[in-house]
Amino acid sequence: MKLVEMDILPGRETGAVLKEVKKFSKAMVRPAGVEMDSIARPGEALAEGSALWEVLKTFRKLDLHLMGIPEELGGMGGEDWMTSVVVAESLGHGDPGLALALYACCAPFAAAALSSEPGPRKLVKTFCKDYDCTLVGCMPPAGVPRAGKPTVFAKMDRGRAVINGSVPRAANAPIATHALVEVEIAGRNPGAGYALVPLGDPGVTSKPAVEKSGQRPLPQGGLAFDNVKLPKGFLLASTAAGHARMKRALFLREQKLLAAVFSGVAMAAFEEAQKYAAARIQGGVPIIEHDNIRLQFFHMAKDLEAARAAARRLAQHLEDKPDNGSALNATGVRCLAMETAARVVSEAMQIFGGYGLTKEFPLEKMFRDVRSAMVEQGDPDALALAAMAAG
Amino acid sequence: MGYLDLDTKMDRKLERLQQQAREFGLQVVRPAGIALDKLHDPADVIAEGSLLWDVFRQFREAGLHKTMIPKAYGGTMGSVSPLAAPLVNEQMGYADGGLAVSLLVSVMPFAFAILSPHREIRRWAADYAHDTSGKLIGCWAITEPDHGTDWVMGTCSEGCHPSMAPGLTAVKKGDEYIVNGAKSAWVSNGTIATHAVLHVGLDPSKGIHGSGLALCPLDLPGITRGAPLNKIGQRALNQGEIFFTDVKLPKKYMLLPSPGFFGKNVFGHTFLGVANSSMGVTFASQAQATLDLALDYAGNTRRNGKLLADKKDVRLRLFRMFAKVEAARLLARKVSAHFFSLSSSPVSPITASKASFWAISKALQAYFAVYEKSGTVRNWSRKYTEGPEEPTPLMEWGKYGVVSKITATETALHVAEEAMKLFGEDALSPDCPIEKMLRDARASTVEDGVNDALAIATSESL
Numbered sequence: 001m002k003l004v005e006m007d008i009l010p011g012r013e014t015g016a017v018l019k020e021v022k023k024f025s026k027a028m029v030r031p032a033g034v035e036m037d038s039i040a041r042p043g044e045a046l047a048e049g050s051a052l053w054e055v056l057k058t059f060r061k062l063d064l065h066l067m068g069i070p071e072e073l074g075g076m077g078g079e080d081w082m083t084s085v086v087v088a089e090s091l092g093h094g095d096p097g098l099a100l101a102l103y104a105c106c107a108p109f110a111a112a113a114l115s116s117e118p119g120p121r122k123l124v125k126t127f128c129k130d131y132d133c134t135l136v137g138c139m140p141p142a143g144v145p146r147a148g149k150p151t152v153f154a155k156m157d158r159g160r161a162v163i164n165g166s167v168p169r170a171a172n173a174p175i176a177t178h179a180l181v182e183v184e185i186a187g188r189n190p191g192a193g194y195a196l197v198p199l200g201d202p203g204v205t206s207k208p209a210v211e212k213s214g215q216r217p218l219p220q221g222g223l224a225f226d227n228v229k230l231p232k233g234f235l236l237a238s239t240a241a242g243h244a245r246m247k248r249a250l251f252l253r254e255q256k257l258l259a260a261v262f263s264g265v266a267m268a269a270f271e272e273a274q275k276y277a278a279a280r281i282q283g284g285v286p287i288i289e290h291d292n293i294r295l296q297f298f299h300m301a302k303d304l305e306a307a308r309a310a311a312r313r314l315a316q317h318l319e320d321k322p323d324n325g326s327a328l329n330a331t332g333v334r335c336l337a338m339e340t341a342a343r344v345v346s347e348a349m350q351i352f353g354g355y356g357l358t359k360e361f362p363l364e365k366m367f368r369d370v371r372s373a374m375v376e377q378g379d380p381d382a383l384a385l386a387a388m389a390a391g
Numbered sequence: 392m393g394y395l396d397l398d399t400k401m402d403r404k405l406e407r408l409q410q411q412a413r414e415f416g417l418q419v420v421r422p423a424g425i426a427l428d429k430l431h432d433p434a435d436v437i438a439e440g441s442l443l444w445d446v447f448r449q450f451r452e453a454g455l456h457k458t459m460i461p462k463a464y465g466g467t468m469g470s471v472s473p474l475a476a477p478l479v480n481e482q483m484g485y486a487d488g489g490l491a492v493s494l495l496v497s498v499m500p501f502a503f504a505i506l507s508p509h510r511e512i513r514r515w516a517a518d519y520a521h522d523t524s525g526k527l528i529g530c531w532a533i534t535e536p537d538h539g540t541d542w543v544m545g546t547c548s549e550g551c552h553p554s555m556a557p558g559l560t561a562v563k564k565g566d567e568y569i570v571n572g573a574k575s576a577w578v579s580n581g582t583i584a585t586h587a588v589l590h591v592g593l594d595p596s597k598g599i600h601g602s603g604l605a606l607c608p609l610d611l612p613g614i615t616r617g618a619p620l621n622k623i624g625q626r627a628l629n630q631g632e633i634f635f636t637d638v639k640l641p642k643k644y645m646l647l648p649s650p651g652f653f654g655k656n657v658f659g660h661t662f663l664g665v666a667n668s669s670m671g672v673t674f675a676s677q678a679q680a681t682l683d684l685a686l687d688y689a690g691n692t693r694r695n696g697k698l699l700a701d702k703k704d705v706r707l708r709l710f711r712m713f714a715k716v717e718a719a720r721l722l723a724r725k726v727s728a729h730f731f732s733l734s735s736s737p738v739s740p741i742t743a744s745k746a747s748f749w750a751i752s753k754a755l756q757a758y759f760a761v762y763e764k765s766g767t768v769r770n771w772s773r774k775y776t777e778g779p780e781e782p783t784p785l786m787e788w789g790k791y792g793v794v795s796k797i798t799a800t801e802t803a804l805h806v807a808e809e810a811m812k813l814f815g816e817d818a819l820s821p822d823c824p825i826e827k828m829l830r831d832a833r834a835s836t837v838e839d840g841v842n843d844a845l846a847i848a849t850s851e852s853l
């Protein structure tokens with residue numbers, strides 16, 4: 001029983017990168033995730049020197065933070081779709097919470113790279129060389145285009161934006177230095193943009209990391225802004241067209257990422273169950289020899305391959321036509337991946353019997369991770385309806 | 392929202408009992424379950440001063456534990472409607488799935504005690520009925536680290552395979568059995584129980600079919616316990632291993648000393664059904680509790696300016712949940728009440744042994760009167776302890792217990808998943824039990840047998 005890679009793998013150079021990523025994910029991300037998950041108080045997992053920081057730093061050592069940042073700013077230039085998907089799959093395979101933390105860690109800087117202003121561009125250059133992780137990004141979930149309203153407001157004061165408001169939950173908030181937040185701009189109609197907020201500003205309060213059931217290694221918290229004056233140029237995408245483009249891009253990127261990360265979780269559950277079923281003896285034989293178990297594996301494989309293929313197809317489409325992705329397509333792919341991951345993890349747990357429920361095996365954590373993703377990153381039905389409304 | 396009680400057999404007395412159990416459940420059991428679930432170290436669940444002990448004590452003080460002990464032993468079984476036990480169990484499941492299991496399984500050795508020919512052991516039942524302090528706690532020690540589903544398969548033909556022989560063995564030596572081996576970390580109440588229904592291997596050549604059944608006080612020298620199990624769901628339910636090292640078990644405690652009772656026969660089939668039917672009641676009710684919270688939430692929460700209960704997608708979801716919950720609940724109650732109704736049927740003559748006639752007839756009356764009703768049991772011990780027999784109408788009941796368990800646990804899981812989606816991030820707020828209900832339900836599809844394995848084993852009686 002073996003799943004083969006059905007896509008044509010990228011060239012030798014990227015192949016080598018992917019191999020490194022897989023190694024990193026297996027040797028470091030997975031165990032760090034398990035360790036952070038088991039820490040009772042979320043704050044403790046974030047302390048300096050903890051497994052989290054090791055993961056964040058190693059990710060940069062592998063230059064993975066340079067993906068998608070233009071070469072003239074110190075990045076690797078555009079990323080190819082296959083690399084981005086396989087990296088996300090691999091990281092999700094290791095730990096979905098950490099995969100999302102790593103993404104949020106870079107996202108504000110990748111967005112800043114699109115600016116033509118000197119301030120943000122300089123920050124991006126520093127970020128590219130920042131192997132000690134002194135710059136850490138933070139982001140609330142990207143909303144569906146044309147749905148929901150910003151909860152943060154900007155007013156212009158002598159050419160600089162002043163920010164007020166709050167976001168209830170943002171990835172990396174407790175550890176980040178910069179947040180990318182959607183804002184409504186007062187006095188302009190329609191007026192919206194993205195604020196790149198330096199979190200060291202005295203007007204920023206960060207609510208402590210929240211206690212949660214799944215994706216515990218992903219540090220989350222709330223942010224409140226009280227008259228935070230942004231440095232010049234740190235209000236991004238503030239034209240109507242610019243804002244719409246960035247919103248769409250962030251949303252589509254997030255769908256692609258989530259689809260790939262959760263396909264990775266489904267793969268991990270499948271593989272763990274495979275190992276377990278070959279070793280666990282019941283009825284006098286390894287349980288993989290019982291036809292009911294084989295049937296379970298078949299359906300898990302069938303479903304997870306479909307979800308992976310869809311994630312890759314979306315990624316390829318977004319690379320070919322970055323401005324052309326539809327919310328309906330992207331949300332469909334992401335929901336398929338989430339639902340598949342939830343189902344595959346649950347099936348794999350049944351294969352583990354009682355052992356799947358204990359902390360000794362990774363399944364119970366995968367279950368919590370997938371389930372809390374479903375609520376934190378949105379109810380599939382609500383997303384579906386938002387996507388239908390957005391068209 | 393209002394539920395109609397579709398049971399035409401409800402009366403005022405039952406309604407009062409139901410109300411009493413409901414209040415106890417919501418005031419004591421539910422909050423205790425939520426608090427115990429949050430304890431990071433499962434050892435704290437059973438620490439001195441833990442809320443768990445309040446739950447046990449108050450359950451007994453209220454007399455709610457008596458519904459599964461026959462009247463002759465100080466219980467109420469036989470003197471009240473067969474609906475009484477399911478109604479109480481429903482309310483415990485409604486309050487907290489894990490604690491409901493803890494309270495339920497606790498009765499097992501004491502209920503089985505009445506099957507013993509020894510007066511001293513039969514008295515356990517009365518002691519339990521009169522225990523208002525919660526000091527007597529039972530468990531069902533059946534599965535082992537290397538044999539989980541093997542025990543489920545033990546109730547069908549497959550269970551005779553020698554490779555499935557129990558790891559925990561009892562070897563007869565004079566007036567004692569020497570017991571060695573371990574029961575699994577899943578044994579509910581495993582680290583706190585005072586008494587166990589203990590399955591032991593007697594004849595390894597017959598696999599699970601070569602096992603016997605003992606009633607074992609757990610304070611015998613050589614018995615030790617593992618650490619409380621740390622698991623995803625039903626965290627308020629204590630679980631843990633029980634180890635036996637050269638334990639000398641006096642032979643009076645061996646209830647069924649000849650191998651073969653646990654095979655393709657009446658006992659084997661009914662055994663699973665009895666446990667499963669209680670699980671069915673518990674988790675159908677947990678599903679109802681989840682639905683009630685979801686309805687309440689939808690009726691009181693606005694998103695983007697619109698009441699959730701006014702959105703068509705939400706209404707569709709809620710109604711589908713309702714349909715599943717009611718189907719599961721009706722089935723579970725019917726199957727369980729059917730079992731208890733058999734306990735009040737007349738007892739036909741038994742020729743097994745005059746000395747133990749009284750005990751056996753009471754025992755059968757209480758637990759296996761189902762066999763009596765069909766008039767097929769003449770010699771219970773022979774019937775129970777000897778190999779495969781012709782299927783009888785008696786064997787039919789067990790599979791209903793299994794159907795009830797599978798339906799209820801899958802419903803509880805499904806409904807909890809749906810509710811999680813509806814609540815979104817609110818499911819994660821500290822005093823919202825929805826996310827916990829999902830984890831509790833997740834464990835239930837493995838508990839008392841993995842659902843698919845139960846189905847395959849029991850399919851033999853279709």
Ligand SMILES: Cc1cc2nc3c(=O)[nH]c(=O)nc-3n(C[C@H](O)[C@H](O)[C@H](O)COP(=O)(O)OP(=O)(O)OC[C@H]3O[C@@H](n4cnc5c(N)ncnc54)[C@H](O)[C@@H]3O)c2cc1C
Pocket residue numbers: 280282283287290292293350351352353354355357496530531532533534535536538539540541543544574575577578579580625834835837838839840841843844847
């Ligand atoms: C909350 C909870 C409470 C519990 N309470 C108790 C208790 O009070 N007392 C007690 O003794 N035990 C208890 N258990 C243990 C429970 O009965 C076992 O976990 C269950 O029977 C499965 O056994 P296992 O975990 O060893 O899984 P395994 O037997 O290893 O099963 C693994 C997988 O293989 C499949 N499989 C195994 N054998 C076969 C076969 N022959 N044919 C086809 N498929 C097969 C199963 O369906 C399953 O999917 C409890 C478990 C839980 C989760």
